Amino acid sequence: MASPRPFSRYEFLIAWRYLRARRAEGGVSVMTWISLIGITLGVMALIATLAVRAGFRADFVDTILGANPHSTVSYAPSQVYNELTEETYFSPGTIQDYDALAARIAAIPGVTRADPAVRGKVMATQNGQRGLGDVYGVSAEAMAALPGVVDPERASGDIADYDRGIAIGIGLARTLGVGVGDRIQLVSPDGAQTAVGTTPRIESYEVVYIFSAGRWDIDEARIYMPLAAAQSFFNREGVADEIEVFVRDPERVDDWTPQLLSAAGERGQVWTWRDAAGSFLAALDMEDDVMFVILAILVLIASMNITSGLIMLVKNKGRDIGILRTMGLTEGAVLRVFFLCGAFTGVIGTAAGVVLGVALSLNVDHVMAALNALTGGNAWQPEVRGIYALHGELRAWDIFRAVALSLGLAFVVTIFPARRAARMNPVEALRYE
Incomplete structure (x- = not known):
């Protein structure tokens, strides 16, 4: 008899059932919610930050090109x-x-x-x-x-x-x-x-x-x-x-x-708008990279909660794992079940973070207007930042980076507890049952 293919429907059903912890397993449910909320907020912050940085750069360049020549030719x-x-x-x-x-x-x-x-x-x-x-x-x-x-x-x-x-x-x-x-x-x-x-x-x-x-x-x-x-x-x-x-x-x-x-x-010499604003644009690019790394660490911290939740889940489901193994479930199937438990959390949190991040990016000007009203106009000072308002600019590449980072971290951190569950000895799991 041929063995079921990997990631079969029953593996998804078991994983989803384990995620819906009962009251007796409230610790698992709490850790799942903490992981979910942490990933959501991390992805939202990452997308919104990248959109704001992209919007600021676009507005800054537009104001330069709108009132200045692209290049000037002069004589020394x-x-x-x-x-x-x-x-x-x-x-x-x-x-x-x-x-x-x-x-x-x-x-x-x-x-x-x-x-x-x-x-x-x-x-x-x-x-x-x-x-x-x-x-x-x-x-x-x-x-x-x-x-x-x-x-x-x-x-x-x-x-x-x-x-x-x-x-x-x-x-x-x-x-x-x-x-x-x-x-x-x-x-x-x-x-x-x-x-x-x-x-x-x-x-x-x-x-x-x-x-x-x-x-x-x-x-x-x-x-x-x-x-x-x-x-x-x-x-x-x-x-x-x-x-x-x-x-x-x-x-x-x-x-x-x-x-x-x-x-x-x-005797001719050329001075371009990039020469005039090159150092500032380079600083913006460097800040983009630094902000991405910092927010990526926050997403990693949120993803590590998935590991804690899965370790608790594996401990609570030791008897179930032993029964499933004696019924013929392979180590690979058990690994995939618990991998799916962590992956579900990562996918749902990432999807929610993308929705909230896109919504925040599209309404960042309203958010800044509200902050300016609350702070008496001190939230955004044009004499310091040059331009009068802040807008978000969503770029497909930025959203892809955020999604890839979140899902990648969520998938990686689930491997260790999933392997631990797969290598559990069914005899030891059922000895005291």
């Missing part, structure tokens, strides 16, 4: 020798033929835009209030191509009026106490050259557009000014400081660096 300062004074000085790395250079860069396959720009630092004043500003002098076409800045739902004013004024971040507007149509003064220490030295340049501009880029540091300092006005204000007539480059795939922006350097020439 050069040494110039003055024959009259016999002195050597450094000439700033400005770009003389910026239109021609922008055209060469725009012709590179994969480059979507290349716009000349002028950069500078200023102090903005109005109504007795002061704030530091980071000026970007760009054309109206380049300004309109920034998705994080030109967003009607988070801005006020008309972007079509950009050529006759300036655009400022909502944080700077709040600091200065100004709105659309008001005028602010910009002060630059590098002003006109006079007989007594350099005098600060002070100009008044109308605020025609107020935007929110989604990043606290950008909204607090960013000022956009028409390219011609910026050239005049910063003494850059006829030159540009850099070429702002936008590519088809920002995540692979480094692939275009060799071509950009070739187009710029020997």
